Amino acid sequence: MSRNKRHSKSRLNDKAFRIVGLVCTISALIILGILLVDIFSKGFNRINWSFFKSLPSRHASQSGILTALAGMSSLIFFTIIIALPIGILAGVYLEEYGKRNRFAKFVEINIANLAGVPSVIYGILGLTLFVRMSKLGNSLLAGALTLALLILPIIIVSTREAIKAVPGSLREASYGMGATKWQTTSRVVIPSALGGILTGIILALSRAIGETAPLLVIGALVYVPFIPEGPKDQFTTLPIQIFNWTSRPQAEFIVNAAAGIIVLLLITLLLNGIAIYIRNRWYKKMRY
Amino acid sequence: MHKLEVINGNLFYGDKHALKNIHIQIEANAVTAFIGPSGCGKSSLLRCFNRMNELIENARTEGEFLLDGQNIYDGTFEVYDLRKRIGMVFQRPNPFPKSIFENVAYGLRINGIKDKKLLEEKVEQSLKDAALWDEVNSILNKPALSLSGGQQQRLCIARALAVEPTVLLMDEPASALDPISTAKIEDLLYELRKKVTIVIVTHNMQQAGRVSNKTAFFYMGELIEYDDTKKIFTTPEKERTQNYITGRFG
Secondary structure (H helix, E strand, C coil): CHHHHHHHHHHHHHHHHHHHHHHHHHHHHHHHHHHHHHHHHHHHHHCCHHHHHCCCCCCHHHCCCHHHHHHHHHHHHHHHHHHHHHHHHHHHHHHHHCCCCHHHHHHHHHHHHHCCCCHHHHHHHHHHHHHHHCCCCCCHHHHHHHHHHHHHHHHHHHHHHHHHCCCHHHHHHHHHCCCCHHHHHHHHHHHHHHHHHHHHHHHHHHHHHHCCHHHHHHCCCCCCCCCCCCCCCCCCCHHHHHHHHHCCCCHHHHHHHHHHHHHHHHHHHHHHHHHHHHHHHHHHHHCC | CCCEEEEEEEEEECCEEEEEEEEEEECCCCEEEEECCCCCCHHHHHHHHCCHHHHCCCEEEEEEEEECCEECCCCCCCHHHHHHHEEEECCCCCCCCCEHHHHHHHHHHCCCCCCHHHHHHHHHHHHHHCCCHHHHCCCCCCEHHHCCHHHHHHHHHHHHHCCCCCEEEEECCCCCCCHHHHHHHHHHHHHHCCCCEEEEECCCHHHHHHHCCEEEEEECCEEEEEEEHHHHHHCCCCHHHHHHHCCCCC
């Protein structure tokens, strides 16, 4: 009798938990849904070819995101060039070559913490280090260097995780054939970890693309009527353009902002989708 | 001269004395089996021969370990060179996540061989030596991980053979395989010993009896008895050996 009672009670708990969990999940989805519906209903009709190829303008209906897109692509391009080699090499070094001592532990904790530092602080660092001390001004290069600093810890951490996931038996097999450490690292470990490394890089990029605060701090312009042609040029990016439009009083600019948000959302979604695809393929390949 | 010889060999992992005063001589072109309970040092001794123990921190060897009469540890051999002469096959199949062809070609490529013709020839020969060629000759570009466990292990043997080692160390090569795959590996050993000297660690007493010419019994880091396999399995000198092979302990 009492056993039956206990049984039915735990069953009730089970059911209750299920309902609570479902409500939580749905409410999160509903909020996201409202956001999407709101933005799409405002901005979707605004998206057309001329929106992509127009310069910003005083007239909302004639403004476009050409300079923002161009600035963002150049910015991301330079960010990759700077952050990728440093991040991957640092990750490989820490995992494969670094000694396991207290200094390594210290570096490890610091890198993990750096990944959680608010982005505006990187902006201030970039302002001091690149814009003023290195006299780069509010140029693309200063922006790219700042964003590179921001995503370096993410790339390092994900590179290390990916390398850690490579089974030790593969290294043994390589050493057992008379391979050197470098041959083993470059021919076995890094290729085996490439899927994971790539996933981390794409996620880092999609974070960099969405960043606004550090770029505002280093002085990215909110109104740029030209496409940047070199690393020394001034620039704007999509999030900054959106930020600019939303701060305008005219309702038409809010429509522009909504359209810009849709474009930004799609770009991030696409990048994350690619990352997930690569990761799934990689996990399948690495299954032992 | 013996292919491999250990004179008063000792191995330490930190404070732990893993191998104690080992004296053993291993004949060329024969199969020598190392048997004994878990933790008795048989795998450790195997890894002394190709210096894989050096990958473990705090590992330290004393005494003489000789390959063709030359000391493995005194600097005559570069460790990379040594490992090309003494190949190794591990307990679990560990092919690289590359194609079948690239797995076998790995050892050749790290030696700087780029000639496509030569690579193809050596890969084919190695796969034939490992009795795998007939099963994979049409799918050389498929991923190695798509093969079955037994095929993967023979692929690992082919990979080790590709650099033409004179000694092949095998660390329980069939312990993760089913009986049919195991039988294939055992048949293979019989053929391979014409080309290479084989040292095999095994937990499977019947396997040692079937495949080896000589058997060494280890216990607690010591070499208890070493003799012809037939003698070890019929009339061992030491009581402990007798107890182990009859299954009274271990």
